[in-house]
Amino acid sequence: MTTLADRPVTASTGSFKLSMLLNDSRYRSLTFQFIALIAIIAFMAFVGGNLVRNLTAAGLNISYAFLGEPSGYDINQRLIDYDSQSSHGRAAVVGLLNTLLVAFLACITATIFGVVAGVLRLSNNWIVSKIMAVYVEIFRNVPVLIWILIIFSIMINVAPSPRDFRGDDATASMMFFDTIAVTNRGVYLPKPIWGDGSMIVVAVLLASIVGIFAYRRYSRKQLFDHGKMVPVLWPSIALFFVPVILVQLILGNPITLSYPELKGFNFRGGITILGSLIALWFALAIYTGAFIAENVRAGILAISKGQTEAAGALGLRPNQIMSLVVLPQALRVIIPPLISQYLNITKNSSLAIAVGYMDVTGTLGGITLLQTGRAIETILLLMLFYLTVSLLISFFMNIFNNRMKLQER
Amino acid sequence: MNKTIFFGALATAALAAGIAGASTLDEVKARGKLNCGVNTGVPGFAEPDANGVWQGFDVAVCRAVAAAVLGDPTAVEFVPTTGKTRFTALASGEIDLLARNTTWTFSRDVDLKFEFTGVNYYDGQGFIVNRNLGVSSAKELDGATICIQTGTTTELNLADFFRGNGISYEPVPVETGAEGVQQYTAGACDAYTTDASGLAAQRANFEDPTAHLILPEIISKEPLGPLVRHGDSEWADIARWTLNALIAAEELGVTSVNLAELAAGTDNPEINRLLGSEGDLGGMLGLDSDWAARAIGVAGNYGEIFANTIGEATPIGLARGLNAQWINGGLLYSPPFR
Numbered sequence: 001m002t003t004l005a006d007r008p009v010t011a012s013t014g015s016f017k018l019s020m021l022l023n024d025s026r027y028r029s030l031t032f033q034f035i036a037l038i039a040i041i042a043f044m045a046f047v048g049g050n051l052v053r054n055l056t057a058a059g060l061n062i063s064y065a066f067l068g069e070p071s072g073y074d075i076n077q078r079l080i081d082y083d084s085q086s087s088h089g090r091a092a093v094v095g096l097l098n099t100l101l102v103a104f105l106a107c108i109t110a111t112i113f114g115v116v117a118g119v120l121r122l123s124n125n126w127i128v129s130k131i132m133a134v135y136v137e138i139f140r141n142v143p144v145l146i147w148i149l150i151i152f153s154i155m156i157n158v159a160p161s162p163r164d165f166r167g168d169d170a171t172a173s174m175m176f177f178d179t180i181a182v183t184n185r186g187v188y189l190p191k192p193i194w195g196d197g198s199m200i201v202v203a204v205l206l207a208s209i210v211g212i213f214a215y216r217r218y219s220r221k222q223l224f225d226h227g228k229m230v231p232v233l234w235p236s237i238a239l240f241f242v243p244v245i246l247v248q249l250i251l252g253n254p255i256t257l258s259y260p261e262l263k264g265f266n267f268r269g270g271i272t273i274l275g276s277l278i279a280l281w282f283a284l285a286i287y288t289g290a291f292i293a294e295n296v297r298a299g300i301l302a303i304s305k306g307q308t309e310a311a312g313a314l315g316l317r318p319n320q321i322m323s324l325v326v327l328p329q330a331l332r333v334i335i336p337p338l339i340s341q342y343l344n345i346t347k348n349s350s351l352a353i354a355v356g357y358m359d360v361t362g363t364l365g366g367i368t369l370l371q372t373g374r375a376i377e378t379i380l381l382l383m384l385f386y387l388t389v390s391l392l393i394s395f396f397m398n399i400f401n402n403r404m405k406l407q408e409r
Numbered sequence: 410m411n412k413t414i415f416f417g418a419l420a421t422a423a424l425a426a427g428i429a430g431a432s433t434l435d436e437v438k439a440r441g442k443l444n445c446g447v448n449t450g451v452p453g454f455a456e457p458d459a460n461g462v463w464q465g466f467d468v469a470v471c472r473a474v475a476a477a478v479l480g481d482p483t484a485v486e487f488v489p490t491t492g493k494t495r496f497t498a499l500a501s502g503e504i505d506l507l508a509r510n511t512t513w514t515f516s517r518d519v520d521l522k523f524e525f526t527g528v529n530y531y532d533g534q535g536f537i538v539n540r541n542l543g544v545s546s547a548k549e550l551d552g553a554t555i556c557i558q559t560g561t562t563t564e565l566n567l568a569d570f571f572r573g574n575g576i577s578y579e580p581v582p583v584e585t586g587a588e589g590v591q592q593y594t595a596g597a598c599d600a601y602t603t604d605a606s607g608l609a610a611q612r613a614n615f616e617d618p619t620a621h622l623i624l625p626e627i628i629s630k631e632p633l634g635p636l637v638r639h640g641d642s643e644w645a646d647i648a649r650w651t652l653n654a655l656i657a658a659e660e661l662g663v664t665s666v667n668l669a670e671l672a673a674g675t676d677n678p679e680i681n682r683l684l685g686s687e688g689d690l691g692g693m694l695g696l697d698s699d700w701a702a703r704a705i706g707v708a709g710n711y712g713e714i715f716a717n718t719i720g721e722a723t724p725i726g727l728a729r730g731l732n733a734q735w736i737n738g739g740l741l742y743s744p745p746f747r
Contacts, residue, residue: 058500059522059639072565074580084568153591161596163542184597185554185581264552265542265599266579275597276581353559356582362559367582370493370560373521 051376066372067092073367075358077274088368095363096385102281102359103346103389109285110345111338114292119322121297132293139290145351147287152279152355159184159275165262174260181260181267186274188260188267197254204247205240212236229320276357280349288345295337299330331404339397343390350386360385433505433637433644434478434695442484445471446504449489449585452610453718453725454510463487466718470508470529470635470652473704477651477696482707491585492560496521499638506648508635510604512562522639526649529634529711531731531740533627534563535605537612540622542599547626551576556589556598558582563603566629586611600624604631606719606727613724647694654701657683657743658710660734665709672702683746690746711741 021031055061067089074084079097082090121132139147160172162183174181181188219230248255260270303326311325352359353366361382369378437443447455447467455465463471463485472482488504499507500522510532511517513525536555538544547570557564559582571578581598583589590611593601601608605627612618635652637645658664661680663671674686681687684705685698692698708714715732719725733739 072568074568074571074578076579076581084565084572156592156595156597163596184595265550266552266554268552353582353584356559356584358582362582366493367559367564370496371516371565373496373516375497 055376062377063374064377066368066374066377069372071368072371075363077277077358088364088372091368092360092364092381095358095360098357098363099346099349099352099359099361100389102277102284102349102352102357105281106284106288106345106349107342109281110288110292110341113285113289114341115296117289117293118296118300121293122300136290136293139287140294144283144287144348145354148280148283148351148354151283152276155275155279156184161185162262162266165267179257179259181262181270183267184275185266186272186276187278189271189273190257190259191269191271193256193258195254195256197251200251201244201247201255205244208239208243212239215239274357276352276355279355280352280357284345284348288341288348291344292338292341295334295341296330298337299332299334300326302333303329332406335397335401335404339394339401342393342397346389346393347386433641434647437478437505441479442486443471443475443479443506444486444488444504445474446488446490446495446498446507446509447471448509449491449587451510451586451607452614453723453727454606454610455487455508464718466530466714467508467510467635469708469714469718470655471506472707473655474506474648474651476707477654477700477704478647480703482703492558493584496523499523499636502638505644506635506637510607510633511636512604513632513634513636514562517636523636524639524642524645525634525636526645527634527652528632528740529652530606530632532604532606532631532633534566534602534629534631535608535627536600536602536624537593537608537621538600538624539596540620544600544624545622547624547628548574548576550578550600552578553599554579554581554597556581556583556592556601558586558589558603559584561603562629562631567602570628590614604633606633606725609727610719610725613726643695647696650694651701651704653743654683654704654746655711655714656734656741657746658701658705659712659741660736660743663705663710665706665713668702668706672699679746688747 021027052062068087070085071088071091072084073091075082075091075094077098078094079101080090080094082094117132117135120128121136123129123132159182162181162185164172165174165181165183172183179190215235216232219232222228222230258269260267260272263269307325307329308321311321316324349359350361350365353362356362364378364385365382369375372378445468447463447465450456451465453465455463455467458464468487471485471487475485476482488498490498490504490507490509495507495509495511496517498504507523508529510530512532513528517523518525536547536550538550544550555567555578557567557580564580564582567578567580581592583592586603586607589601589603592598594615601611603611605623608623612621612623615621635648637648657679661677661683663680663684668684671680672684672686675681678687682690684702685691685700689698691700694700708717712734715729716722719727721728729737729739731740733741735742
């Protein structure tokens with residue numbers, strides 16, 4: 001710890017006087033920063049002390065022991081094993097994964113919605129551009145909670161309930177050759193059953209994904225070095241599907257599908273995507289997509305018209321102009337506000353309880369809080385969690401942003 | 410930056426905790442109003458009527474306490490609370506009394522630092538299903554989707570019941586009873602579970618109440634009662650004995666009709682002590698001598714309140730059952746007024 005007396009005295013003035021802390025511009029800012037720091041620390045100490053004092057007075061204390069105790073409640077959507085005998089800590093992790101799941105899905109979908117709507121809003125087609133303008137204005141000007149509730153109540157009231165699928169006079173039926181059931185409780189999809197040799201199929205799939213990236217790199221090199229346009233989209237799709245399907249057929253169908261079947265009260269034997277997840281995911285995506293559309297439009301408009309005209313003069317087609325000339329430059333403008341939108345999606349996902357989706361606010365900040373009464377502890381944990389996730393998203397998006405920046409040489 | 414947020418939240422929590430302190434009775438008197446936490450809306454128990462005036466069985470407890478303390482049954486600020494917000498509202502001092510069908514449990518009484526001041530309704534958790542499911546017992550609900558209010562004891566009872574019977578279910582958490590009913594009637598869940606009284610109350614509002622069946626199993630004990638914060642026993646005494654006065658009045662035959670006549674003095678010393686013509690029980694509570702008479706005067710004794718809000722003559726149609734006086738084979742038993 002350095003005291004004031006230890007500070008190196010600058011040669012020009014000879015000796016250090018106390019009054020220089022205020023009068024000398026070299027020290028003044030340090031003095032004020034130091035005073036501000038002391039004031040903030042004192043305030044926090046007062047507030048923290050006040051909290052502890054009042055808690056003691058009310059006979060309460062701060063303790064995280066409840067995290068190890070059995071939770072006693074069930075959660076309908078769990079990505080890891082969990083039952084009512086698991087601990088509150090595990091319930092929090094289940095909720096945390098659910099938050100990350102819906103945030104991840106919504107970020108991707110919102111980006112797709114946003115880019116499509118943003119590009120189409122600048123379309124020369126009057127109807128298309130106006131439809132997109134209506135979409136943006138409607139969705140971003142109504143609170144997201146309302147959208148979540150609207151989409152959820154439409155879903156539970158319009159979609160058939162499982163009992164409508166039963167019997168000879170069923171009013172509802174499964175779609176796509178009886179493989180998919182859409183009900184007001186969720187969507188039931190076929191589930192893959194991993195038989196012998198299925199790992200080979202998965203390995204081939206991973207290899208084709210690597211292959212796709214290698215091919216894209218090759219096509220880029222061709223473009224930059226030789227100015228040749230190599231088709232990318234269709235070869236990529238073919239690379240993705242053809243090897244996997246071939247291997248699956250050659251090995252004699254190691255991966256089979258288990259179809260959902262109506263048993264008892266519900267469909268069983270498939271993958272269930274709960275209605276609450278769909279409603280929350282779709283609402284977050286379509287709401288945030290409207291904001292992203294505006295970011296994308298702003299990014300495109302920021303690119304000078306000369307770029308488009310020059311590209312056109314070189315003989316590029318409109319979709320090539322957009323994907324090869326305009327969008328790569330527009331990304332520099334689009335990405336920073338896009339980070340904010342991703343953060344918004346993650347934080348808005350805490351509205352999940354409105355539709356009964358058990359995210360971390362619903363498990364740790366909801367049921368656990370109410371059953372244990374540990375409000376301060378759980379809220380602090382929640383804040384820590386959202387802060388960490390948001391900072392991580394910012395961190396990775398900033399890396400991405402730096403790579404997309406204009407490379408100045 | 411991170412630290413600022415952290416301590417900011419601590420400060421908010423500290424402010425909320427710091428309110429407890431002065432005597433609640435003095436605070437209520439100085440304010441001239443009782444802040445009473447009630448449900449967000451359960452027919453018969455707590456619901457605003459067409460004129461926006463709160464009515465119901467739990468509301469009657471609030472009004473009786475307000476009449477006893479302030480002399481005016483309308484001097485109540487009703488604060489609608491959800492299963493999630495009720496305890497925070499009470500602990501932070503936002504409300505003085507919580508009368509919101511809240512189950513008396515060990516951890517709420519001991520760990521959450523609340524004081525239950527009696528039981529105004531002995532309830533148990535039940536299930537409601539649509540008759541066309543063909544289910545006649547809760548044990549046949551294997552694999553069913555069940556709507557449940559989150560943050561309640563019913564959530565834990567449900568998990569215990571299904572685990573105990575070795576059957577599975579899928580919980581659909583909802584925030585309020587209204588949301589639960591909305592999902593249940595849309596068929597998004599096969600069954601809805603909450604206290605049996607609440608099921609009867611909600612069923613009364615269904616389009617076709619007869620199409621729905623309340624299953625015979627009662628899977629838990631749910632003693633519902635008003636509660637206050639720990640640490641102010643005088644205020645807890647007032648709430649406890651106001652409820653006891655309503656119960657004792659029924660036992661002693663004091664009704665809203667004969668109240669004025671009996672308050673003048675009778676041959677029954679217990680009635681005299683209750684209504685203040687003999688002794689000074691009110692003074693011991695820090696109130697005046699006819700506090701109990703005022704409380705009973707609002708809507709009558711316990712039996713009258715029950716009959717007018719949730720009894721068999723109302724659309725809710727609940728029988729007295731466990732909530733009959735002990736002399737009639739029920740559990741209602743007020744300690745003596747002496």
